Amino acid sequence: MNWLLSIIYLVVFPGILFVLGFAFFAEWLDRKVYARVQRRVGPPFLQPLADFIKLSSKEDVVPEKADNAIFTAAPIISLAAILAAFLYVPVVTATALHVFEGDLIVALYLLTIPTLALFLGGWFSGNLFGQSGAMRVASLLFSYEVPFFLALLAPALMAGTWSMSGIVVYLYGNPLAFVVTIGAFFIAVISLQGKLERLPFDIPDAETEIVGGPMSEYSGRRLALFRLARDAEMVVGAGLIAAVFLGGPWCPFISLDPGYIAWAVGAAFFILKTLIVLGLLILMKSAVARIRVDQMVNVAYKYLIPLALAQMLVVVLVKYMGWF
Amino acid sequence: MLESLVKWSRLKSPWILHFNSGSCNGCDIEILAALIPRLDAERFGVLLKGTPRHADVLVCTGPVTRQMKERLRRVYDQMPEPKFVVVVGQCGCSGGVYAGAYGVVGGIDKVIPVDAYIPGCPPRPDAILDGVVKLLAKIEKGGG
Numbered sequence: 068m069n070w071l072l073s074i075i076y077l078v079v080f081p082g083i084l085f086v087l088g089f090a091f092f093a094e095w096l097d098r099k100v101y102a103r104v105q106r107r108v109g110p111p112f113l114q115p116l117a118d119f120i121k122l123s124s125k126e127d128v129v130p131e132k133a134d135n136a137i138f139t140a141a142p143i144i145s146l147a148a149i150l151a152a153f154l155y156v157p158v159v160t161a162t163a164l165h166v167f168e169g170d171l172i173v174a175l176y177l178l179t180i181p182t183l184a185l186f187l188g189g190w191f192s193g194n195l196f197g198q199s200g201a202m203r204v205a206s207l208l209f210s211y212e213v214p215f216f217l218a219l220l221a222p223a224l225m226a227g228t229w230s231m232s233g234i235v236v237y238l239y240g241n242p243l244a245f246v247v248t249i250g251a252f253f254i255a256v257i258s259l260q261g262k263l264e265r266l267p268f269d270i271p272d273a274e275t276e277i278v279g280g281p282m283s284e285y286s287g288r289r290l291a292l293f294r295l296a297r298d299a300e301m302v303v304g305a306g307l308i309a310a311v312f313l314g315g316p317w318c319p320f321i322s323l324d325p326g327y328i329a330w331a332v333g334a335a336f337f338i339l340k341t342l343i344v345l346g347l348l349i350l351m352k353s354a355v356a357r358i359r360v361d362q363m364v365n366v367a368y369k370y371l372i373p374l375a376l377a378q379m380l381v382v383v384l385v386k387y388m389g390w391f
Numbered sequence: 392m393l394e395s396l397v398k399w400s401r402l403k404s405p406w407i408l409h410f411n412s413g414s415c416n417g418c419d420i421e422i423l424a425a426l427i428p429r430l431d432a433e434r435f436g437v438l439l440k441g442t443p444r445h446a447d448v449l450v451c452t453g454p455v456t457r458q459m460k461e462r463l464r465r466v467y468d469q470m471p472e473p474k475f476v477v478v479v480g481q482c483g484c485s486g487g488v489y490a491g492a493y494g495v496v497g498g499i500d501k502v503i504p505v506d507a508y509i510p511g512c513p514p515r516p517d518a519i520l521d522g523v524v525k526l527l528a529k530i531e532k533g534g535g
Binding site for chain 2: 098102105106107108109110111113114116117118119120121124125126127128196278279282283284285286287290
């Protein structure tokens with residue numbers, strides 16, 4: 068039975084199908100809320116699915132100047148890395164499918180792979196717009212990745228472990244610990260917005276400047292996969308922040324009996340917390356306009372990184388005083 | 392089953408590319424007016440795209456000048472199949488007042504195949520949306 072549960076975990080519930088379904092839902096929610104903020108009606112519920120099927124059924128074009136292997140591999144690798152990262156996020160109970168000391172670091176690096184895949188795909192697409200977009204992707208990597216890692220260090224220091232499941236177990240014991248790291252939570256959300264290349268950090272695919280950025284030459288099923296990978300990255304990133312800062316499946320009724328009701332309630336709370344993080348991402352996108360490359364570096368290095376370091380100091384002090 | 396699913400997805404998600412092959416900009420302003428939040432084309436799944444690789448519907452304005460003929464042909468060829476062309480404005484339909492001028496080839500259909508014509512000088516934004524809806528009805532009947 069154990070292997071059957073593992074397969075269900077991998078493929079159906081918190082695994083591939085759940086992430087992909089949630090990714091479609093997240094894109095719809097994103098576009099709908101964005102439209103409502105602009106006083107529009109917004110797309111219908113099945114719009115992301117229609118876009119995906121339409122793109123998958125279109126003609127398969129590889130530009131003559133593009134490197135076929137890398138051009139095709141980039142979207143597949145980015146989707147695979149994101150789905151692999153989700154295996155380390157605790158969804159149902161405090162322990163994820165696979166747990167080891169340091170899985171937080173591994174998940175963070177897996178979430179960096181899509182950015183590199185996008186860079187390679189844009190660079191080898193043989194298009195000048197694609198290449199300048201790819202250069203922007205690579206140069207912005209250094210401005211949001213550092214505050215993102217530093218912000219996620221705070222709860223790890225708090226719990227004294229490098230494992231995401233370990234952090235969630237610690238939050239089960241000390242639910243109020245999230246108050247201490249609330250500053251790092253907001254820094255992580257802002258950096259995640261940069262990681263996802265959404266407004267105000269959508270500099271790499273600024274359609275008013277460099278048509279489609281690294282995705283300029285992508286069409287058909289490769290574009291569909293890239294879009295799906297980006298939506299899945301949004302869900303997995305939000306889920307990771309929800310788990311590490313807000314305790315993932317933790318809720319006041321966690322000690323329910325029998326076990327499967329506790330699992331269902333835990334999963335529901337995980338989804339709820341992920342939706343809260345997604346809501347923050349969407350509202351930030353609706354409220355701001357695009358900034359320039361140098362402004363983005365300023366935001367990251369002048370404000371986010373010092374604040375993240377101050378947050379770590381607070382955590383160290385709190386631990387030293389023995390309050391948590 | 393699969394075919395009807397694909398057809399449904401095509402009807403629900405027409406992404407457009409806007410191309411000006413020599414227009415006076417009157418029709419272009421009306422196209423942008425058709426995409427404003429008040430009319431909200433996104434409720435039909437319409438998105439304005441910057442690159443021909445992403446687009447399904449090429450929205451053309453203006454008569455084709457001799458300079459733009461090759462470019463129009465190239466942008467059309469860069470779009471992946473299945474693709475559709477909508478012409479906005481009198482000049483694009485027939486050449487309009489520029490028909491027969493020395494620098495002008497004629498209407499859009501002299502260069503690439505056209506699926507829907509929206510006449511007017513310039514057409515109102517709601518007429519443009521109506522033209523797109525008529526194109527979708529044509530695709531539903533089996534034109535796509």
